[in-house]
Amino acid sequence: MQKPLTFLASAALSLTLALPVAAQDEPGLETVVATVNGTDITLGHMIVARASLPEQYQQLPDEILFKGILDQLVQQTALAATLDGDLPPRVTLSLENETRSLTAAEVIEGVMSNPLDEDAVKAAYEEQYASQEQGDEYNASHILVETEEEALAIKEELDNGADFAEMAREKSTGPSGPSGGSLGWFGKGMMVPTFEAAVVEMEAGAVSDPVQTQFGWHVIKLNETRKSEAPSLESVREELELQVRQTRVQEHIETVTEAADVDRSASEGLDPSVLKNLEWLE
Incomplete structure (x- = not known):
């Protein structure tokens, strides 16, 4: 008498497994992967951590990197929560420098990625190759x-x-x-x-x-x-485009710096060796 019930239960289970799983939200930067004492660790944190790894570590299998990076972020978050007192100057100043550097790099990246003027590339070619006497x-x-x-x-x-x-x-x-x-x-x-x-x-x-x-x-x-014949424009295009972009970045840096309200007077008279005072950072 129990056999039909067993069969029906098995059939129901098979049908359940065959049904599509409810769609989950697509993962993104804000996707939380762990919490430590109420502090969220997101996929964004992990992606940035992975991108900053040395090249040899980035070649490790994905599953090893995922676990290793998550473990590290969990440990760091747990440790950070135990800090007693304020951050020392070496940390706060380093964070300010890092923010400044990353922000400036983002501006430079924007300048580098702007479309190139073909005339600028041709002008660089003329200057470097076509107008020069060949050996x-x-x-x-x-x-x-x-x-x-x-x-x-x-x-x-x-x-x-x-x-x-x-x-x-x-x-x-x-x-x-x-x-x-x-x-x-x-x-x-x-x-x-x-x-x-x-x-x-x-x-x-x-x-x-x-x-x-x-x-x-x-x-x-x-x-x-x-x-000797000058190389064709197409054969050196990549090299020339990089040169034009680098020149454009340097010009942008100079323009922005010259337009900024800069006052260096406070640095005058300081002994350059003052930068060796690492004990101030403690």
Whole structure:
């Protein structure tokens, strides 16, 4: 006689589980996650605490961070409630400085995020790249050997009409030997100083006397020179936009500071070493 009742109870339970759970309010900054002695700790407090963690801690799993941050905030709130007396100056002054700093940073962030004028970006590009004289680039080949005697012998053969690429493939000990000694295009600062100095003084088509570097002795042929090309605007856009934004921020800071009613007279005559008086903060 009990069997139908058991079945009905099970069916009712299954139906109950299948019903949609009543919708809960979406969590937000004001969502309370704990209270300590009547003081609320919210999701907002936790989010700010997480954002201030060092990068390596932010990589921890969410469930570990959630519990760890909540535990810390609970402990801090409980401890703060036990403070006997007023906050020491080091705390109140630090809070004032922090508020000042965060508020100023918010203003700067607003200036940084304002839309950019494309003309300003183009002007920065013209100033930094397009209007500047571009440096020289060199296309050279070389034959690398161990001794000056070998290099002199190679130079003599080249002066007598030997083919440079063939000589490089046959004689050079450098990695470019199999490709006829070709080094491709390079600009200033990309080669060792003595090698670069020799190339800079050469004319296209000329072959150098032996040049010594830490790698050995080189016989160099300058194939061609050209002026380096300025990068395209799009390839440096991100860099230029950041520069324009930073310049705009600096100009805003100067404008606001100049417009402010600032009186520094009270600081005149103070000994700069007064800032070392940490005992005043106790």
